[in-house]
Amino acid sequence: MNPVKALENHSQSVWLDFLARGFVAKGDLQKLIDSDGVKGVTSNPSIFEKAIGSSDEYDGAIGNALKKGDRPVAELFEHLAVEDIQHAADVLRPVYDQLNGNDGFVSLEVSPYLAMDTKGTIAEAERLWKDVSRKNLMVKVPATPEGLPAIAHLIGEGISINITLLFSQKVYVQVAEAYLKGLEKYVAGGGDPSHVASVASFFVSRIDSAVDKQLDEKIARANDPTEKERLAALKGKVAIANAKLAYQEYKRLFSGPRWNKLAAKGAKPQRLLWASTGTKNKDYRDVLYVEELIGPNTVNTVPPATLDAFRDHGKVRDSLEENVDEARHVLAELEKSGISLDAITAELVKDGVKLFADAADKLYGAVAHKRATVLGGTIDRQDLKLGSDIGKAVETATEEWRLSAKIRRLWSHDKSVWTGTDEDRWLGWLNSPAAADVADYEDFARRVKGQNFSDAVVLGMGGSSLGPEVLAETFAKKPGFPKLHVLDSTDPAQVRAMEKAVDIAKTLFIVSSKSGGTTEPNVMKDYFFACVSKAIGAEKAGHRFIAVTDPGSSLEKLATKQGFARIFHGDPTIGGRYSVLSPFGLVPAAAAGIDVRTLIKQTLAMVRSCGPDVPPQENPGVQLGLAMGLAGLDGRDKVTIVSSKKISDFGAWAEQLIAESTGKEGKGLIPIDGEPLGEPEIYGNDRFFIDISTEGESDAAHEDKLAALEKAGHPVVRIVMKSVDHIGQEFFRFEVATAVAGAILGINPFNQPDVEAAKIKTRELTAAFEKSGTLPPEQPVMSTAQADLYTDQKNAADLRKAGADGDLSSWLKAHLSRIHADDYMALLAYIERDHAHIDTLQHMRLEVRDKRHVATCAEFGPRFLHSTGQAYKGGPDSGVFLQITADDAEDVPVPGQKASFGVIKAAQARGDFDVLTERGRRALRVHLKGDLDAGLKMLDRAIVEALN
Incomplete structure (x- = not known):
């Protein structure tokens, strides 16, 4: 009989701390049951991550699962895990039946993300118990303060539980108490406790690793050779001593009147399970934590390497109750040395939760990557070429977001992701496609x-x-x-x-x-x-x-x-x-x-790709948002959106989303929509390019321009949509990205404090019109037969100092001379938005861009008031504004009001301009008289002249 099999004679069960699909399917698990007497299997996120992420073993299963319909990454993983657990449970079912339910279990862990969430743990454990639907399942729940009430509740529901991340004797007593309390509740409700099983997974080697580190530090500082020797004698002893004394608590807890009453009903004691039994210190015997913890009615769960080592050279004896007094002495000596075992075990629980969460991040990242690979063209492609500086900043932020669980917190409506004000009230959009x-x-x-x-x-x-x-x-x-x-x-x-x-x-x-x-x-x-x-x-x-x-x-x-x-x-x-x-x-x-059904179906593919269970590295919305936000902090705050012909209007929607969400408190990203791509030399170092197109639409010349921008050091993001039916994916991607960018910038991306200011001004002006029949008079700073110019006193004085005198060109020249590197220039036209006027404004803006090498905006009022107007007033003071108003050839009355459409528009323009100047913005208003088209041509010529 090999040493592993021999443990049966000492009433100790061996469970394998490993699970993989092929391992079960090929019969390897059955071989270990037959040859070594293995009686159980445990799993955790780290085990699954290695199985799924490090091979192609699960690729076929993922593909088959997705053929039945796309699903969130966590659901996809759970589907795989449940199948694996079911198969392993079926292999172990004869052991379970032969031993009357005393052994033969497979453990599946609730999400590590729920370690501090009692209600979430209960809900997930109940769901896993139902979905796996195997009597010999144990659901793993951590021994955190939030996990303890969940354990009692679940046991009270008749669910078998494996308590994990248990390091402390004190907490072990609480775990056992939770088990007893749960059993009593179950029995009181008429349940048969003989079907309920539990193990308390008491971690071993991690304790020695932590204690030995502190002992080594104290040894290095100690001057007394005797003290050095005393401290050195404790190394590699504390974990085993701690476990032995926990076993003494087990014997106390599962004896006496309270336990006898439950046992009489058929209840099984909650066995201690030795976990983390792979030796981490190479100076120690590789089977140390198996050989020294052999005792009746216990379990030792071992990784495959430790199993192989014990089979090869393990020595079997009843060691668990040897030298119990010596164990007490070891812990007393440790306390005497000034090392707190309670502090270490408390920290190990935190570390354990973090390690399992880290493993879960890697696991979900691997599943997300494989899902995206399988789905291929059904998810729009995104490629980020950010350059070394921004690229490194994004890598750092990606890890920070992962460590602080920010994407999960964002989805759980945690306002502390942003400014901690009212952001949690404005996150319904996350679920609107699914709803x-x-x-x-x-x-x-x-x-x-x-x-x-x-x-x-x-x-x-x-x-x-x-x-x-x-x-x-x-x-x-x-x-x-x-x-x-x-x-x-x-x-x-x-x-x-x-x-x-x-x-x-x-x-x-x-x-x-x-x-x-x-x-x-x-x-x-x-x-x-x-x-x-x-x-x-x-x-x-x-x-x-x-x-x-x-x-x-x-x-x-x-x-x-x-x-x-x-x-x-x-x-x-x-x-x-x-x-x-x-x-x-x-x-x-x-x-x-x-087709709304198709639109939503395609959108949900991106929702899942950006979901709370997709780590930042694999999350396209998070990656785009981090890049936008960090580029903005690096001075590249002009987000230049280049949309191909089929989706040419997308930029106007994204423009509002980005500007109104981020442009406030003197911060923000300024979206630039409608500028055709130029040569690299016309751009400053304030640009961030996003190119969005449908598959097959981009030509070689366009790609050459993007490549040239990349080569010149500009960050470039390429997004390629499968077809226009995927437009919903881009709506959602940009919503997530903008919310993430807002967090990076440190603002609330869901309010618009400066939009209301212009509305108030407009209401004041229209109210004055309703009373008097005219808008309040205003005095131009310059007037000709073709145009009047307006601005506030400070701007007028600054412009005169810059050379403005009696003609329009001099004022425009002085105004445009105020454009500096990294500024942007915005044309704000309160005129009809039609193709001819769009073309005219395009010509004006491109003249400015090409001559001044700055970003430009061409906006039509009043629509931009509800869009980029927020950023122009509340964002960074880097804008130079030229507002364009004109006489209306024919006004249109509003039924039931004195104010006509023309009057309302004029009030909106004036209100908008007043707020710009009150905020100290560099703003000039030109009011065109007479024929609008003639006036725009005149203005166009004047701008060209002013730039030369």
């Missing part, structure tokens, strides 16, 4: 199709309009469904243009506003409600309107009063700019016939 009621959207789409609408128009601003606009611009019109449009302007010409572009009598209007109190969608609704009433009758008008708004808003009340066809409720915990994958984006998508 989408797809069947309801599909039913709504069928109803819209049945009405034969020619057009659908979203009336909204910012988050309510920019997401739907991406969908409208990206997806072709679907047969049988209305063409989707978005109106997000108070410019009279733009309102008129929308009215002319649609058949009012056959148009569905989607009024979209979270609060219901936003000026623009309200006046747009009033105008088009009147138009529809005129076209089909006031009594039917409400049937052509849909409201998307938060519950209880003023819009909901108005929609009910006016008989809207449907009211969709938004989630109050989702801010507007994060709302595209909620009803604010999905209602317009459904109305336009976009």
Whole structure:
């Protein structure tokens, strides 16, 4: 009989601390049962990580699992683990049956991330017990303060438990008490305790490693040879002494009246299991922790190497109760030396939790990588070329995020990830794709199709309009469904243009506003409600309107009063700019016939890739966010988004998300959308490039430009979408990335403190108009027949010092001369947003970019007020602003108000400009007179002249 098998004669069971799929499938476990008398198997995250991450053994199983449908990384791992545990349990079931349930167990650990979460531990343990569905399963629960009540509860439910990370005699007594308490509860409820088993996994070698380190330090400092000898004599003795005395507690606890009462009902004692029995100190015998802890009714769980070593040269004797008094003496001598075993064991529990969490991170990282490999093109590709400095900073931050569990904390709504204010109230967007009621959207789409609408128009601003606009611009019109449009302007010409572009009598209007109190969608609704009433009758008008708004808003009340066809409720915990994958984006998508089911399915692939169980290294949203945030801190705060033709409007949505989320408290990232790529020499050192395209769309010339930027030292991120159907993946990736970047910058990415300032100014101006019939007068700093210039006194004085005098060119030259390296220049045009005007502003901005080598923005008001306006006012003071206003060729009245669309737009422009100047921004306003197109051409020429 080999030494391992001989342990049976001493009433000690050997369990194997190892599990792998092939090991069980090929019969290796059965061989150990037959030859060595192995009676159990334990697993932990480290064991699974080595099995899954270090080989291709699980690749086929992962592929087969994903063929049945994608799933989160933790679920995917659990699916694999449950199968492995079931197979091992089935192999050990004859042992379990032969020994009447006294042995033959397989252990599966609850997530190490739950070590400090009693409720979470209970829930997961109960689920694993149900999913594995094997009597000879033991669920592993750590002996943390939070784990102890979970142990008592689970035992009380009749679930067999392996208590892990147990180092201290004192805690062992608490563990045994929890077991007894649980058994008593189970018996009181009518349960049969003979089916409940438990082991208390008492860790051994880690104690010696920690104690020996402190002993060596004391030996090195000691001057007395006798003291050195005394301390040296304790090395390699403490762990065994600690275990022997724990066994004495076991004998006390599982005897006497209390235990006898339970035993009479068939209860089994909770055996001590010696864990961490592989010798870590090469000076010690490699089977030390097996040979010295042999005793009745105990378990020794050994790694394969220790099993092989003991089989080869282990010596078997009843050692556990030898020299118990000597064990007490060893611990007394340790205390005398000033080393606290209690402090060491408490620290070892913390370290043990961390080590298992680290292993779980590696495990989930390995599973995430294999999942992404198997899914291939179903997940959009992301490639980061960041350069050495930013790349190293991202590596460091990635590890810091992993160690501090920030991605799990983010998903658990922990506001301390950011500033600790109210961020936890604004994280509903994390679950909005999974929470989408797809069947309801599909039913709504069928109803819209049945009405034969020619057009659908979203009336909204910012988050309510920019997401739907991406969908409208990206997806072709679907047969049988209305063409989707978005109106997000108070410019009279733009309102008129929308009215002319649609058949009012056959148009569905989607009024979209979270609060219901936003000026623009309200006046747009009033105008088009009147138009529809005129076209089909006031009594039917409400049937052509849909409201998307938060519950209880003023819009909901108005929609009910006016008989809207449907009211969709938004989630109050989702801010507007994060709302595209909620009803604010999905209602317009459904109305336009976009396949919401496919959109959500594709989106969820990215949600899972960015999930709480995907470590930062493998998490694409976290990686992009860390890169953006750290690049910003390094001075590369101009996030330049280059979108290919098929998804050209994506940048406008991302622009709002990034600017409004990060631009505050004098910090922030300034998104640059719409700038075509140029040669490397026209860019400063403040750029961070994100190139996003669909597969096969990027050409060689474009790739050459990106490569040149990389070579010149600019960080470049490439994102390649499989198709436009994957647009939801990018919405979610950028939402996560922006939230992460906000954490890096140290701001709250969910508020917008400076947006309200412009709204207040606008309300003051429109209120003044309602009283007097005119806006308050203003005095230009310069006036010609073609244009008036406005700014505050300080800006005017600075510009005059810089050479501004009596003509427009001199003022523009002085203004543009204030652009310095790492600044950006923004054109803020309160005019109709159409292709011609977009092209004109593009020409202006590119002249500035190419001559001054700075980032440029071309924005249309008032829509940018709900987007980049936050960053312009609250972000870094690196912007130089040229606001453009103009006389309206034809104004449009707002039903029921004195103020027309033109007046509201003028008030918004003035309010916006006033806040810019109050914040000390370098701002100049040019008001064009007469024909707008002629005025823009004149301004374009003047800018070119001023730059030369």
